[in-house]
Amino acid sequence: MALKESEAIVLRTYPLRESDLLVTLFTRLEGKVKGVARAAMKSRRRFGGALEPLTYVRAFYDDRERQELARLDSCEVIESPMATEVSYARATALAHIAELLDELMPDREASDAVFRLSLAVLQELRGQAVWMPLTYFELWMTRLMGFLPEFSECVICGRALDGSRAFYHALADGLVCADDKRIASSELSPESRKIAAQMLRSRVSEFAEIDWPKAVGKDLRKFLLQVLERHLEKKLVTARMLEKM
Template identity: 25%
Template sequence: MKRGTYRARAVVLNSIDYGESDRILTFYTLEKGKLSGIAKGARRSRKRFVGNLDPLSHINIIYFHNDKSDLVRVEDASLIDAFSVLKTDIERLTDGCYLLELTSELTREGQPLPAAYHSLVAFLKLLEAGAGDEALRFFEIKLLDQSGYLPHLTGCLSCRTAAEGERLYFSSAKGGLVCRACSSGITGLIPVSPATAALLAMAARLEPEKLGRLKPGPAFLDESERLLYDFIKFQLGKELKTKRFMAKLRSAGA
């Protein structure tokens, strides 16, 4: 990126207070992908920033890039959508924050993925409109695809047969599906039905708005959650913080 002032549309992924009155934040832009920046005096000049730099905020942003630093300087931000409905309910807020954390973890700075920006905004809207866990699964598979991590979901990756009707197994280490015959000796396999695998493969290609109209059954929700949880953990080498918090919420019966 050349030295200069830029405008962008962005979603704030996270932000922390820094020093006396500044704030450091990470945001995902349509134009340049993920960026980190500092907002000088963000906590003093209420007029310029108000709550616009809070996580989840969808904003128009103006920033200055100095080619000597990785941190851009945030000059101004105006709100497009605060996603305030998400903030009224702890479960929906956690779901929203999960999309932010996953985006932050699966994308790299300096690699614009406009589709990932559009998908993030669209799925935050779906969550705000009351979408359930299926929205999280569809978001996961789309972001894996957009960021180049899509696993092999059509037939056995070893013998290439389609294995119709037969139960399949998913291996995070191998990066996709294997049939029963090819599964011996592979550890950490997750059973998955051909229907679940087919819906995940299709979801990776469909627009978020179309996915918002699909209401998959409990078998898909269970299988896809186990598979994607395991695969994402394998790819990142860790469990996401919001995912751990979701498990706590569930066990508390919230």
């Protein structure tokens, strides 16, 4: 069978028997693909450094009959996140991107929009600033998955929320006005709603020069992660790690 060739982002690897690795790739060609890299621990020639998570690679693989896992033949590094210093903050941010892609993307379903988003955000994560690229990634993944609610009106009464306070709840979809908010709701500030609107019509690189401490868009990220976790029906490990940073 002919080898398939695709740009890909390495999401995860697990050791498997002796020197093999189980690798999850997010490929441009056909989305998430799981495969076995035989003797990957030994063969520097076929995989040298290319299987670190979040490495942007050119992957060569093939499918074997009646087998769920592909056979990963080789990978060439296009760009490695290890090329610049990996601080704890940056490593956690990269792990968060990998976890979101792994959890949200179905197997073997290509999405060029998600692939391009991932590459653009990884580009911004080469520096030490993490909160802006993470906010952008979470927002756009929520939108591209079809989970992002309308920000401009209350989902219950339909009143316009522009210029007034907006609230959300961990167990309910969408934003509501002050009159319709439930007990234990959180507020999504007008500033963060404005940031979201700007991010939805701009490229991530356009925010690169802005100073962006953790406090900026914090309520927006909390809101987005609640939406994503509600749809996934599970807690994201890296979300807890980011919270503590």
